[in-house]
Amino acid sequence: MTVDAGGGVIAVIGAGAWGVALANAAARAGGAPVPLWGRDGAAVAAMAATREAGSRLPGVRLEDGVAPAADPAPLANADAVLLVIPAQQIRDALARLRPWLGRKGLPVVICAKGIERASGLFMSDVVREMLPEAAPAVLSGPSFAADVARGLPTAVSLAADDEALAARLARRLSGPALRIYHTTDMRGVEIGGAAKNVLAIACGIVMGRGLGESARAALVARGFAEITRFAEAYGARRDTLMGLSGLGDIVLTCGSRQSRNFAFGEALGRGAPVAEASGGKLTEGAATAAVMLRRAADAGVDMPVSAAVAAILDGRMGIDDAIGELMMRPLRREG
Ligand SMILES: NC(=O)C1=CN([C@@H]2O[C@H](COP(=O)(O)OP(=O)(O)OC[C@H]3O[C@@H](n4cnc5c(N)ncnc54)[C@H](OP(=O)(O)O)[C@@H]3O)[C@@H](O)[C@H]2O)C=CC1
Ligand SMILES: O=C(CO)COP(=O)(O)O
Numbered sequence: 001m002t003v004d005a006g007g008g009v010i011a012v013i014g015a016g017a018w019g020v021a022l023a024n025a026a027a028r029a030g031g032a033p034v035p036l037w038g039r040d041g042a043a044v045a046a047m048a049a050t051r052e053a054g055s056r057l058p059g060v061r062l063e064d065g066v067a068p069a070a071d072p073a074p075l076a077n078a079d080a081v082l083l084v085i086p087a088q089q090i091r092d093a094l095a096r097l098r099p100w101l102g103r104k105g106l107p108v109v110i111c112a113k114g115i116e117r118a119s120g121l122f123m124s125d126v127v128r129e130m131l132p133e134a135a136p137a138v139l140s141g142p143s144f145a146a147d148v149a150r151g152l153p154t155a156v157s158l159a160a161d162d163e164a165l166a167a168r169l170a171r172r173l174s175g176p177a178l179r180i181y182h183t184t185d186m187r188g189v190e191i192g193g194a195a196k197n198v199l200a201i202a203c204g205i206v207m208g209r210g211l212g213e214s215a216r217a218a219l220v221a222r223g224f225a226e227i228t229r230f231a232e233a234y235g236a237r238r239d240t241l242m243g244l245s246g247l248g249d250i251v252l253t254c255g256s257r258q259s260r261n262f263a264f265g266e267a268l269g270r271g272a273p274v275a276e277a278s279g280g281k282l283t284e285g286a287a288t289a290a291v292m293l294r295r296a297a298d299a300g301v302d303m304p305v306s307a308a309v310a311a312i313l314d315g316r317m318g319i320d321d322a323i324g325e326l327m328m329r330p331l332r333r334e335g
Pocket of ligand 1: 014017038039084113145146284
């Protein structure tokens with residue numbers, strides 16, 4: 001497989017907000033057409049006809065090279081694929097698409113942010129199970145789809161076991177407005193992306209409850225500390241967590257209503273029921289909170305902020321009690 005700065009076909013699996021944004025970025029970065037696979041035939045046909053992204057990214061036009069389709073056949077000719085569907089759906093989608101993806105060394109770049117609820121597996125391990133011949137990679141960092149789709153300046157991390165592959169993919173996808181740093185720390189990049197969504201819900205709750213910016217800053221700092229402990233317990237490097245896919249994405253999603261996870265938390269903080277607070281939007285942190293705590297417990301890592309979010313989402317604790325409990329924890333040395 002050849003993927004380099006000068007070309008190589010990048011295909012995108014998932015025609016939602018982030019899939020369209022990355023397809024646009026890939027089209028801007030390279031000369032080759034970008035197949036964009038979506039499961040909903042009518043929706044992708046409408047995208048192809050109107051060249052509009054649709055209701056998930058209002059006002060965004062598809063770049064000329066982007067080719068939306070519900071037929072997976074073009075995936076068979078891709079030099080690399082970007083996997084851009086919700087984390088909990090990746091296993092099923094790969095089971096269906098495997099006939100077009102089962103090639104030795106095919107780079108499969110995971111762009112979803114989550115941990116698989118049923119198995120407790122990180123996304124790169126799900127891909128390794130479902131496509132054992134593939135070369136998994138992870139792309140994550142502070143990047144709202146609406147910004148990337150419009151070509152606003154953004155920087156993210158891309159990790160693969162093979163540093164040369166990570167560097168080639170980063171060069172192929174980078175453009176004047178999308179700057180991609182590469183690393184071999186897949187665990188660090190994928191845990192940063194998955195865990196920050198849970199923290200964004202916590203920050204939304206605090207803001208929705210009217211507890212103030214000081215409380216949010218405390219949560220960001222203590223949440224970052226627990227995410228770093230968790231990631232290191234699973235072999236991640238601390239400096240990865242200090243980078244774009246950890247701290248960078250926490251700064252973005254814990255401070256902006258544009259984040260669906262933050263907005264979900266804010267609605268909860270204002271009193272919306274858990275079942276209604278997302279307004280039908282994808283909130284990866286809600287799916288990941290409980291399973292992340294299971295993995296943390298397996299590794300003997302304490303994650304009090306994430307535990308409070310999980311307890312609120314499971315209905316085991318009310319918001320005020322959860323906040324009270326966080327404040328009443330025994331005082332300890334910082335670290
Ligand atoms: N939006 C953003 O700013 C960013 C998102 N991400 C991550 O990207 C991932 C996707 O998010 P995003 O694109 O925003 O979500 P959206 O809700 O906008 O889109 C999700 C897409 O996945 C498709 N899909 C859902 N289930 C399946 C399935 N079983 N098989 C095939 N396709 C499926 C949906 O299809 P259908 O329309 O038919 O339901 C839809 O096209 C998430 O993990 C998110 O955390 C990462 C960075 C930025
Ligand atoms: O991951 C994101 C930005 O980096 C998008 O966050 P939300 O899924 O919370 O909207």
